[in-house]
Amino acid sequence: LHLDALVGTDLDAFVVFSSISGVWGSGEQAAYGAANAALDALVARRRAQGLPGTAVAWGPWARVGMAADDETATQLRRRGLSPMDPARALAALASAVGSGEAAVTVADVRWADFLPLFTAVRERPLFARLAPAMTGGPVPEETGLAARLAGLSAVERHRAVLDLVRAEVAVVLGHASAGAVEASRAFKELGFDSLTAVELRNRLQAATGLVLPATLVFDYPDAERLAAFVLGRFAPGTFVSDATVAAAVAPAGDDPVVIVGMGLRLPGGVGTPEEFWDLVASGRDGIGAFPTDRGWDLEGLYHPDPEHAGTFYAREGGFL
Known part of the structure; x- marks a missing residue:
């Protein structure tokens, strides 16, 4: 300027x-x-x-x-x-x-690599005309995985696809084996970001022959659900959609299950959701003196010197 x-x-x-x-x-x-x-x-x-x-x-x-x-x-x-x-x-x-x-x-x-990654989480209007269609396509009739699954039982097919997904996740995240990948643990907790999400999509495309969306890891956020989706593309009868599950568990109009109350204990003497909201709304910090109803020898445990071993030097804290 x-x-x-x-x-x-x-x-x-x-x-x-x-x-x-x-x-x-x-x-x-x-x-x-x-x-x-x-x-x-x-x-x-x-x-x-x-x-x-x-x-x-x-x-x-x-x-x-x-x-x-x-x-x-x-x-x-x-x-x-x-x-x-x-x-x-x-x-x-x-x-x-x-x-x-x-x-x-x-x-x-390299647009073929960059665009799927850059548009994986949300729409990018600037690149709308450049981005390739990331929609699913038909299953190729001849793939190694398809042929292998054809001779297996339903349980064996699920296990084979789950093992494949876990193995590819392990490779992308740098683990030595699929054993390090918990089937039900969220990909986000395992350390996935948008880059590794697209890498996993690319590896699964190569392994399965399927056309898979760049948002795969975000749409099916753990190995179990991702394996069910992939298996459903090969054998639709073995895959239960989210809509089917939702319909099965939808509550009836006269559902007798209701929430009648909630309780909790938080710092500052909070014992109900209402008291918790009052704490937040008032801006108080919930810090107070050590509780005297827990059988602690407060005087014996206290020492003013922070370096003194086996004791604490604080007089206040936040206690659940």
Whole structure:
């Protein structure tokens, strides 16, 4: 902004370096993305005033800058962003400044890898026309897994697909074997993020021959449910849909089961949900003196020296 105010109007070019974070966003870089978008807006304002201006939004560079270290570069490549060779990037810079455009984005993107990952959690309107259809397709008639499942009983088919899913989850998360993957434990608790979610989808597509959605891990959030979905694509009769389950457990109009009361014990003497809400609404912290009804030798356990072994030095706390 200072440079814009000081340079005057007699310029051939006014170039700012932005980044893709300001164009389509980057994980954990919200403030950085906003600052880069502000640079783009500065150039837009200059252009509206009839002044020269070019904003170049860069993808990651190789060997220099924020993506220079090997670990970051590896993560970016896994996400579909290849760090650019500096010489090629500089050549692109010359073309960008000479193009006459206000804003140019220069990045080496493998769209087939990047788009499914980037659009896995929510819609990205900017890429709506580029994103491939991620809907399920028909089951290929000839796949190794399909042939193997054909000769198994229903129980054996379920076990085979569950073992496959757990094995692929183990590979994606870096576990030594499928034994480390609990079938009923949520993928989020196991450590999945959007990147590993798409990796698992890709591996299962290759292993099964199915066309699977990029949101697979979010739609079927543990190995048991994901295996049931995959098995249902091969043998629909063995898969019970969520709608069928919901219909089976829907309460009747005269359901005799009702909630008649709730109880709890929290710090600050809270013993009912109403008292808990009063605590929250009033802004009290619930911290108080040690309870005297639990058989604790409070005087014997207390010592004012924090370094004294086997004792505590606090006089107050929050007790459930």
